[in-house]
Amino acid sequence: MNLADKVLAVNDDLPIRTHDPIHSGKVRSVYWLTESDSRRLIKERGYDVAADAPLAIMVISDRISAFDCIWHGEGGMNGVPGKGAALNAISNHWFKLFREKGLADSHILEIPHPLVWIVQKAEPVMIEAICRQYITGSMWRSYLKGEREFCGIQLPDDLQKDQKLPELLITPSTKGIMTGLPGIPEADDVNISRADIENNYQAFNFRSLGDIDRYEVLLKEGFDVISNALASIDQIFVDTKFEFGYVTDSHGQRKLIYMDEVGTPDSSRIWDGPSYRNGEVVENSKESFRQLLLNHFPDPDILLNKDRMDERKALAQHNALPESVLMEVSKTYVSIAERITGETLHLPENPKAEIIQILRDEYALID
Known part of the structure; x- marks a missing residue:
């Protein structure tokens, strides 16, 4: 075979x-x-x-x-x-x-x-619950352009790329397109503040205002559990996305649960600890594949510019990547899975x- x-x-x-x-x-x-x-x-x-x-x-x-x-x-x-x-x-x-x-x-x-x-x-909560311990990726690109407020949180002026943040930041975005909510654009994956969620908690599918506190607690606790476990194998939990929803148990109790996947190389950034301490970022996540694509194609703007989505889809459809590239990704995923488990x-x-x-x-x- x-x-x-x-x-x-x-x-x-x-x-x-x-x-x-x-x-x-x-x-x-x-x-x-x-x-x-x-x-x-x-x-x-x-x-x-x-x-x-x-x-x-x-x-x-x-x-x-x-x-x-x-x-x-x-x-x-x-x-x-x-x-x-x-x-x-x-x-x-x-x-x-x-x-x-x-x-x-x-x-x-x-x-x-x-x-x-x-x-x-x-029943899903309509939020991509993102939390960040380091400034990198899209947040760094926006910061570099002069933005200092993210999801209602004010950042200081002296941050450096890939630096650890003063505290764990919760930077949620919409899951799907939310319509008719004041101040929230009708588009997928829009950054929102805690105030946005509180003012529209029912539209985001929360059962009560108190459940916003509950989701934030589960988010922080989940992040800390994974972060501490990764630290024990000298890996850094950089940022991640959680999803939440409601279910009913056999006793008729409604409860908020984790949904989808958690702490994976697809939904998170994981950095190699020794490399980071030596001033180099080595990704044990899908981010390494994203960077590879940006370096592989002569016009990386196609991959970053949402206005060029038709070109991007054509690029993916008509360009078979070298087998060695996919095997390198395979090695990253299998290796980090075996180290974690x-x-x-x-x-x-x-x-x-x-x-x-x-x-x-x-x-x-x-x-």
């Missing part, structure tokens, strides 16, 4: 029983189970959820996205070997640690395969066939 066959590039064509359209994102695909299958699994597997909670199978692919485009490689390599398994392994590790520390649950109920989660439906990462030989067999034989979700 060649390398390209080990990559799970297409993940929305599995024969999982569903009555709903399959939702396919940049990396994950979601299969909502039938009501009868959801009820059966809740009963059979003893999940701590309401008896009528909708469940889904979430399948992660090895696709790689950057600058809002999906990228591919030579020789039919439509993804990065081991990337999906690495992301799931890292998220699973942090979610387990969160539970052990008494933080909050996640939407994951079971992990039948390294590329698969069984999840419960959550302390275990060798299991890379599926034939991921699609394995997933189908497990979901058919052990969960009776495939006819």
